Amino acid sequence: MKTDGLLRIGCAMGTALVGAAVFGPVLAPYDPTAVVAARLAEPMPPGAPFYLGTDDLGRDVLSRLLYGARISVLVGLVAMSVTMTIGTAVGLTAGYFGRFIDVVLMRITDVMLAFPGLLLAVALVAVLEPSVWTIFIVIGLVSWTGVARVIRSEVLSLREREYVVAARAMGAGSTRILWRHILPNILPTMLVIAALSTSGTILLDAGLSFLGIGVPPPTPTWGRMIQEATSYYRVAPWLMLFPGAAVLYAVLAFNFIAYGLARQGRAPTT
């Protein structure tokens, strides 16, 4: 089977991103928190030796971007896992056991869906201690609803398939049916929503950082770099241009993967 074009581009972009995140400290020419520019309080435009310029505090933008990639990738993947775990657990339970459990879980999902995720996350972070861990948990708590709904509808249709009914007739327990018969069949769908959820998470995290409540300083994050650039965007547009492009790149990589996977999954049947 031929691999989907978008999927291939997405995978290449994602690999480069993860590479930049892992080897960031080796690749970064300077310490991201150190003042390296000769002149203080005046951002320097891109050009050697600072290829992407320096910010208002005289720090190297390229180094800060590379360290920021670590945070974005870390938050993207960990918060995605939290989202997927909660969403899959709720979706499987609601879809498989049905009846009362389904009604209750889906009403809770409806309630969560009424909240604008970003605002609810802002409220949660405001009352909790700001840290990387808070961000992981909060993003997971506000974004599992979409996952739960998709998984539930998949399980609803699988539950009535003959091989599941046969397994139940042979005396297989719920755990075994869910684990051995249902979960493997929803894996393709889960891969697609995992990729989508990663891109959503990176955007949400950037938004939180932009509002000033993301991963706390001195860790450089792309969102906060854009926030710090708001007062300088006229004289030093590169300060917001590069971190924004970095967010775009990371989100796009996972969107390409998600879209490519979905299209490839559909291909043989259509």
Added chain:
Amino acid sequence: MRYVLTRLAWALIILLGTSTITFGVAFLVPGDPARVIAGPRADAETLAQVRRELALDAPVVTQYARYLGRLVRGDLGRSYATREPVGTLLLRRLPATATLALTALAVAIVIGLLGATVTARFAGTWIDRTALVASLTLLSAPVFWLGMLALYYVGYRWRLLPLGGAGSPRHLILPALVLGSGTGVYYARLLHTNLVEVLGQEYIRAARGRGVGAIRLLFRHALRNACLPLITVIGLDLAALMNGVVLTETVFHWPGIGRLAFEAVLNLDVPVIMGAVLLSASLVVSASLMVDLVYRVVDPRIRLE
């Protein structure tokens, strides 16, 4: 009628659920809720007063009942930055947010319709493929960054529009375009899928056989049916639009609820943040209720089910 009543009851239950969650966030967090509500600079006397007012030493159930009672009366507490009632603050900012959100929604619908008809007309060609990559790219860009790019180029470099703020229709153009374009591209993708499906149906082939022209076929026959599912999506996605509102208002200094929430975050003004969360959730719930009711009027097939 029976449907309307059940739907109304569900909306109320959802609202009750949202208030339970905001109550949980504000009162059951680790640490001292009185401190959270009165603010970091409050003295011992104020803290004691807050505890008395909110009955913080009473059992959780009593606290929750009182919280609901205050919400029903429209009492959302006081901002500890300005000491003003949160309800008043929010109401003052509501018209600006409504103007921006509705204009953006109109922009999104126009982009969605145009994008979908063009890409469906050229389905499978390079135009369709380019549009797909372009729309994925636009959907991947942070909305606040798009806002800053628009401000830099359109506002600062080309001097075409004001650099943020509010006061004239000219101020509305950039934020509404930035906020609406992402949503519009999303609508276009959904509508595109529906449209391609509808175009393959029998009645379209029959109309084409009768000699109906391509343009008339698209607008009079296909688009009407393809648009129907979009109505429910608009209702469901209002929460996502509110996320965009917060970020867009922050970038453009648009004096709405989102900007208020951002200022509240800077001061860690928890009552204002909670008020904004609760207000947006109730807006979303009422909007999706209205959408569901409108949908039944627009699509008679639903009423038969």
